Amino acid sequence: MNKTTTGTAMASETSLNSTPALQNVRVLTLRDHAMRYGFLALLFGLVVYFSIAADGFASPISAVFIFQSVSITGILALGVTATLVVDGFDLSIGSVATTSMMTSSYVMVVLGGDATSAVLACLAMGILVGLVNGILIVYMRVPDLLATLGMMFLLVGLQRIPTQGRSIATGMTLPDGTVATGKFSLEFLALGRHRFDVFLPNFLPVSVVILVVLSILIWFFLEYTRYGRMMYAVGSNERAAQLAGAPVRVYKIWAYVISGVFASIGGILLAARIGRGDIASGNNLLLDAVAAALIGFAVLGVAKPNAFGTAVGAVFVGVLLQGLTMMNAPYYTQDFVKGAVLVVALVFTFALSRRSR
Amino acid sequence: MVEEPVFRIRNMQKSFGAIQVLNGVDLTLNAGAVTVLMGANGAGKSTLVKVVSGVYRMDAGEVALAGEKFAPRSPAEAIRAGVVTVHQSINDGVVLDLDVATNLTLDRLSGAGTKLFFNPRRVRREAQKVADRMGLNFDMGATVGDLSLADRQMVAVVRAMAHEPRVLILDEPTSSLSSVEANRLFDLIDLLRSHGVAILYISHRMSDIRRLADSIVSLRDGKISGEFNGPDLDFGGAVDAMLGRKISQDQVVVQDGGKPVFVANNLCLEPGAQPFDLTLGDGEIVAVTGLVGVGKTALAEMLFGVRTCTQGRMVLDDKPYSPRSSQQAIKSGVFLVAKDRSVSGIVPDFNIYENTSLPFLKQISNFGIVNRKSERAEAREQISSLGIVCQSELDEMHTLSGGNQQKVMVARWLGHASRLLILDEPFQGVDIAARRDIANRLRGSAKGRATLVFMTELDEAFEIADRILVMSEHTIVGEHRNADVDIDRLLVEISGLHAEASP
Structure with missing residues (x-):
C-alpha cells in the first residue's frame, strides 16, 4: 500500500494507478473498519463473554469496581499520553506517584498538615519533577527515556530518605526518636474512600469521578485546543512545527509537566485509598499505565497516542482482569495477560495500520 | 597509441517505477586520467554511481571492466572486482569510533574467508604500508572521530585505495571541505592518477574541475549531453550542456517591483x-x-x-x-515555505486542513479552542484556488502526489497576508x-x-x-x-x- 502511494508521489498525478486505486477502495474500507472498531468490538465481546461466563460480572457494582481498579493507572496513563503525543516518554510516572503518596503522608502524619496542604505539596512536587524532566530533555539534550529513567531512580531513593526507608503511619518512630502524632485527615481519606450516591446509595467512588473528569479534560485539550494540536505537530514533525512558528521546547516541557501533575494526582488517590505512606505500594503503576497508553494507540486504529484510546485501554485491561478473577484465574496470571494484550495491541498498531510508516 | 579504456559503460538504463532516471548513458574511463562528471540535481549522477558501485542493478546496457563484463550484484562484489566508490557523505566511508589503522584495513576484517581472529599489530603494519604508499601522514592510533572532516575524507579515500582499485569513483568529495583542505585531497588524487588509476570525479564545483579534469562529461536528464576532451577544456560549454539551453522565456509578463x-x-x-x-x-x-x-x-x-x-x-x-x-x-x-517538504514541511500525522492551518492556529481559535469550521473552510478555499487534487480537506497527506503535497505546503502560507x-x-x-x-x-x-x-x-x-x-x-x-x-x-x-x- 505504501509502495503505491510513494510511487504516485513521485510521478505526476494522473499517470499512475488510477485503476488499482479503484480496486483498492472496497478492500481498504473493510480493513479500515476492522482497524478502527476492532479493539472496541473486542472489548464489547469480552464484556458479553464474561457476562455469560462469570456470575455477577454484569452488575453495576462490578462495573464500578472495574473502573475503580483502573482509576489510578488510568490517570497516570493519561499523563504519559501527553508525553507520547510530543514523541517523548515518561518513565518516572510510577515513582512520581509513589513519591506523591509519601509526600502527602509526610505532610499530614509528620508535619501535622491538613488535606489541602498535603494535596498542594503533592501537586507542587509533580510540577517540579515535570519541569526538571522537561529541562533535562529539552535543554540538556538527555534522551527522554534516559532522563526519566534517571528521575525514576532518583525519586525511588529520595522518597525513602526522610523516614530512613520506613513506611509512614500514625504512631511511627521518627529518625530523631520522637513519635509521629499527626494523622490522615478525614477529608483526605475521603478522596480515596468516599462514594457518591448516584443510581445506588454509596455507589460512585471519588477516584472514578476524577478519572472521568481528567479523561475528558485531557481529551478536549488534545483534540480541540490549539495547544493540543501543536503538541501533536511537535510529535509528528518537530522541524515542521518549529518552522510554522511553534515554540517547540515550551510544548515539550509542558507535556512533562502535565505528566508529572497527573502522576502526582494518582499518588494522592493511592495514599487516600490505603491510608498510609506505604513504601511497598505502587510497584506496578508504571508498567500498567504505559501499557494502557500504548494499547490506546490501537483503539480507533489511529496509530498515535490519544486520550480516548488511553482511557479505553485502561478499561480494557480492567475488564479483562476482573473477568478472569471472577472466573477464578490465579492472581499470578495477571501480568502475563496484560503483557499479552499489550503485544497484540502493538502488532495491531505497527504492523497492520496504514498510518504507521 | 590507442589505449583500450579501463572502464566502459554502454547504453546504461535504469528506471524507478515510471520514472526513467538513466536513459542510455555511454561513458568511458581511461587509466591514469580524471574524468569529471557534471550534472545538475536530478540529472542521474547518484543513480549512475549506485549502479556502478553495485547498490542498484541496471535495467539494460552493459559495463566492461578491462574488456570483461562487469555486473556487480553487491557493493562488496564491485570492490573485489576493482571498482571502488567513495560516497558523498564522508561519514559513510569511515567508522568514527575506530582508529585510523582499523579504518584503513576495515574491508579485510569482514567478508568470506576472513580469519576469526585478527592481529592488531599486523593490522597496524598493513595500514601503515597503505598509508605510506599514499603519502598519508597520520597517527595510526588516532580515533577517526577526532579528525577533521578533511582528514576523514583522506582516510576514506586511502581506505578505498587499500583495495588497489583500477577504477575509483569520488562522489562530490569536496562538498564539505574548505579550499585549503580540498587542495590536500587534490594532491592525493594527483598521486593516484600517476599510479594509473582511472578516476571518475563527480562535482559541479568549478574550482575542483579546473584543477583536476583531464576530460569532462555532462549529464542531463539521464543522458550524456556533452563530452569535452583535449588540452583546452571548454568549461563554459560543459556548464551549458549540464544546464541545458533549451529555455523558454515567454510566459511571464514582467512586473517591476x-x-x-x-x-x-x-x-x-x-x-x-x-x-x-x-x-x-x-x-x-x-x-x-x-x-x-x-x-x-x-x-x-x-x-x-x-x-x-x-x-x-x-x-x-x-x-x-x-x-x-x-x-x-x-x-x-515574513513566511517561509521551507525546502524539502517531507523533512521540514509536512506533518505526516495530520490531514490536509490540519497541515494548512498549522502556523495560524491562534488566529482561528477562540480562547484556545480551534474553530474547525473556519479552519476547514479556509482549507477548502485554498484547495480550490490552488487546484489541489484530493477528495476533501480531510484527506491524509500520504494519499497525495508530490505536486499536491507541495501545493498544500504553499497553501499553508498563502491563506494569510x-x-x-x-x-x-x-x-x-x-x-x-x-x-x-x-x-x-x-x-x-x-x-x-x-x-x-x-x-x-x-x-x-x-x-x-x-x-x-x-x-x-x-x-x-x-x-x-x-x-x-x-x-x-x-x-x-x-x-x-x-x-x-x-x-
Whole structure:
C-alpha cells in the first residue's frame, strides 16, 4: 500500500494507478473498519463473554469496581499520553506517584498538615519533577527515556530518605526518636474512600469521578485546543512545527509537566485509598499505565497516542482482569495477560495500520 | 597509441517505477586520467554511481571492466572486482569510533574467508604500508572521530585505495571541505592518477574541475549531453550542456517591483564570504538561482530568523528587522515555505486542513479552542484556488502526489497576508502541471508583498520570476531582469567562472 502511494508521489498525478486505486477502495474500507472498531468490538465481546461466563460480572457494582481498579493507572496513563503525543516518554510516572503518596503522608502524619496542604505539596512536587524532566530533555539534550529513567531512580531513593526507608503511619518512630502524632485527615481519606450516591446509595467512588473528569479534560485539550494540536505537530514533525512558528521546547516541557501533575494526582488517590505512606505500594503503576497508553494507540486504529484510546485501554485491561478473577484465574496470571494484550495491541498498531510508516 | 579504456559503460538504463532516471548513458574511463562528471540535481549522477558501485542493478546496457563484463550484484562484489566508490557523505566511508589503522584495513576484517581472529599489530603494519604508499601522514592510533572532516575524507579515500582499485569513483568529495583542505585531497588524487588509476570525479564545483579534469562529461536528464576532451577544456560549454539551453522565456509578463518592502545591506552568509545587498519591491517575484551549496538555503533561513545574522542589517517596511526565531519572523509577516517538504514541511500525522492551518492556529481559535469550521473552510478555499487534487480537506497527506503535497505546503502560507514570502526550492519533486498551478497562484497573488523564490533549476526561474539573482560562493554575483536575459552572462555567473573574468 505504501509502495503505491510513494510511487504516485513521485510521478505526476494522473499517470499512475488510477485503476488499482479503484480496486483498492472496497478492500481498504473493510480493513479500515476492522482497524478502527476492532479493539472496541473486542472489548464489547469480552464484556458479553464474561457476562455469560462469570456470575455477577454484569452488575453495576462490578462495573464500578472495574473502573475503580483502573482509576489510578488510568490517570497516570493519561499523563504519559501527553508525553507520547510530543514523541517523548515518561518513565518516572510510577515513582512520581509513589513519591506523591509519601509526600502527602509526610505532610499530614509528620508535619501535622491538613488535606489541602498535603494535596498542594503533592501537586507542587509533580510540577517540579515535570519541569526538571522537561529541562533535562529539552535543554540538556538527555534522551527522554534516559532522563526519566534517571528521575525514576532518583525519586525511588529520595522518597525513602526522610523516614530512613520506613513506611509512614500514625504512631511511627521518627529518625530523631520522637513519635509521629499527626494523622490522615478525614477529608483526605475521603478522596480515596468516599462514594457518591448516584443510581445506588454509596455507589460512585471519588477516584472514578476524577478519572472521568481528567479523561475528558485531557481529551478536549488534545483534540480541540490549539495547544493540543501543536503538541501533536511537535510529535509528528518537530522541524515542521518549529518552522510554522511553534515554540517547540515550551510544548515539550509542558507535556512533562502535565505528566508529572497527573502522576502526582494518582499518588494522592493511592495514599487516600490505603491510608498510609506505604513504601511497598505502587510497584506496578508504571508498567500498567504505559501499557494502557500504548494499547490506546490501537483503539480507533489511529496509530498515535490519544486520550480516548488511553482511557479505553485502561478499561480494557480492567475488564479483562476482573473477568478472569471472577472466573477464578490465579492472581499470578495477571501480568502475563496484560503483557499479552499489550503485544497484540502493538502488532495491531505497527504492523497492520496504514498510518504507521 | 590507442589505449583500450579501463572502464566502459554502454547504453546504461535504469528506471524507478515510471520514472526513467538513466536513459542510455555511454561513458568511458581511461587509466591514469580524471574524468569529471557534471550534472545538475536530478540529472542521474547518484543513480549512475549506485549502479556502478553495485547498490542498484541496471535495467539494460552493459559495463566492461578491462574488456570483461562487469555486473556487480553487491557493493562488496564491485570492490573485489576493482571498482571502488567513495560516497558523498564522508561519514559513510569511515567508522568514527575506530582508529585510523582499523579504518584503513576495515574491508579485510569482514567478508568470506576472513580469519576469526585478527592481529592488531599486523593490522597496524598493513595500514601503515597503505598509508605510506599514499603519502598519508597520520597517527595510526588516532580515533577517526577526532579528525577533521578533511582528514576523514583522506582516510576514506586511502581506505578505498587499500583495495588497489583500477577504477575509483569520488562522489562530490569536496562538498564539505574548505579550499585549503580540498587542495590536500587534490594532491592525493594527483598521486593516484600517476599510479594509473582511472578516476571518475563527480562535482559541479568549478574550482575542483579546473584543477583536476583531464576530460569532462555532462549529464542531463539521464543522458550524456556533452563530452569535452583535449588540452583546452571548454568549461563554459560543459556548464551549458549540464544546464541545458533549451529555455523558454515567454510566459511571464514582467512586473517591476513597487516601493521597497524589504531592504538588506551588507549581509554576510559565511565568515569570509563577500557581503551583499538585497532589495525586494512590492508585488515583484524575485528568483534566486545558483548551484547546490552556494548559500541559497542559508539566506532563506537567515531571512526567516532560523539562522542568526552576524553582519549587516535588514529593514522590513522601513523598520529594522532582526528576527531571532521563526515565531518573530512570522509575526513580522515574513513566511517561509521551507525546502524539502517531507523533512521540514509536512506533518505526516495530520490531514490536509490540519497541515494548512498549522502556523495560524491562534488566529482561528477562540480562547484556545480551534474553530474547525473556519479552519476547514479556509482549507477548502485554498484547495480550490490552488487546484489541489484530493477528495476533501480531510484527506491524509500520504494519499497525495508530490505536486499536491507541495501545493498544500504553499497553501499553508498563502491563506494569510504576508509582507515577504520566501519559497525555498518549491518545485523539487513537483510535476509540471502542479508547478504551473503554484506559479500562477504566486503571480496572481503577488501584489501587496515581496516574493523571494530560491531555485536551482534555471527554467523554473524563467517561468516564475520578474527578476533573477544569481548566487555563487555564498554571495549574490549577478542580477537580471527576466526579459531579454543575457543567458551567456547568466550561465557564466552560475558556474562561478566570472570570478576570473572580472578583476
